[in-house]
Amino acid sequence: MTGQAATEMTPEPALHQALExxxxxxxxxxxxxxxxxxxxxxxEPMAARMVPAARTALQGLAAMPCTWVALVSGRSLSDLRIIAEHRDDSPIMLAGSHGAEFWTPADGLIEPAEDRDDLALRDRLRADAEEATRGLVGVLIEPKTFGFGVHTRKAAADVAQTANDAVDALVSSRAPHWRRRTGHSIVEYAFRDEGKDTGIARLRERTHADAVIFAGDDITDEDALRSLQPADVGVRVGTGHATAAGVIVPDIASLAAFLGRLRTLRLRESGIDCGHA
Ligand SMILES: [Mg+2]
Structure with missing residues (x-):
């Protein structure tokens, strides 16, 4: 169920096959x-919260044997823990900064190695980006562990363009080696270039998973979707985009329902033997 280029929602029989x-x-x-x-x-980026149906499905799946749940986000790990309302006793693994930072139940926060020069440049460029976009209404600079993001969701289109042009010029002259990523009303700059494909690979290794389901809604998720293997299932949330996902669902509520059905079907599978890692 991977590698198909499709832009319309997946019909029910194929959804069911993926779930089985x-x-x-x-x-x-x-x-x-x-x-x-x-x-x-x-x-307001820090006001984001899971819809209740998604939270319930995730908690249900995380409590099942032989099943591991992970959030793989472009957010910094510290922000992800806040918006996901993630506590120290949670069984849910986290990959932040697209897969450059990790939290696991066994190890807690796994600190990434950081270079002081990179961090100093990050702080200077972030301050300069704030200065360059000062007074541009609706533009927000989000600090990130390995760089920063420029949010323009609340800005008029011409103002967003001005902000993006200014920060693009700043970063391309001072840090041309940084990775630039775009998403829904955000441009992100980072000195680490791990993508969500790296995040999935590390989590797969750690859990010794036989198969992975990964779901995402944005361009950076395609890195992970493209990296999936034949036994895996990739899900794109939202129709009308070119995607490497084999399954397409129209919205968040549909994904939550998909995850809920996965849990129900998996509960019925008696005798799953997942051996020992
Ligand atoms: Mg997303």
């Missing part, structure tokens, strides 16, 4: 983007 395949997987990793996938996009 996942339900019968011995060791299953359920990896999910957060914003726009489990939580509606909002004007």
């Amino acid at each position: 395949q996942l339900a019968a997987t011995p060791r299953l990793l359920v990896a999910l983007d957060f914003d726009g996938t489990l939580a509606p996009l909002v004007d």
Whole structure:
């Protein structure tokens, strides 16, 4: 169920087939983007929260044997923990900054190695980006662990363009080696270039998963969707986009329902033997 280029929602028989395949997987990793996938996009980034149906499905899956749940987000890990209302006793694994930072129940926060020069440049460029966009209404600079993001969701189109041009010029002259990513009303700049494909690969290794389901709604999620293997299932939330996902659902509520059905089907699979890692 991967690698199909399609832009319309997946018909029910194919959805069901994907669910049956996942339900019968011995060791299953359920990896999910957060914003726009489990939580509606909002004007104030730190106000994002999962819809209740998604939260219930995730908690249910995380409590099942042989099943691991992870959030894989472009947010910094510290912000992700806040918006996901993630506590120290949670069984849910986290990959932040697209897969450059991790939190696991066994290890807690796994601190990434950081170079002081990179951090100093990050702080200077972020301050300069704030200066360059000062007075541009609706533009917000979001600090990130390995760089920063320029949010323009609340800005008029011409103002957004002015902000993006100014910061693009700043970063391309001072840090041309940084990775630039675009998303829904955000441009992000980072000195680390791990993508969500890296995040999924590390989580797969750690859980010894036989198959992965990954769902996301944005361009950066395509890195992960393209990296999936034949036994995996990729889900794109939102129709009308070119995607490497094999399954397309129209919205967050549909994904939550899909995850709820996965849990129900997996509960019925008696005798799953996932062995020992
Ligand atoms: Mg997203």
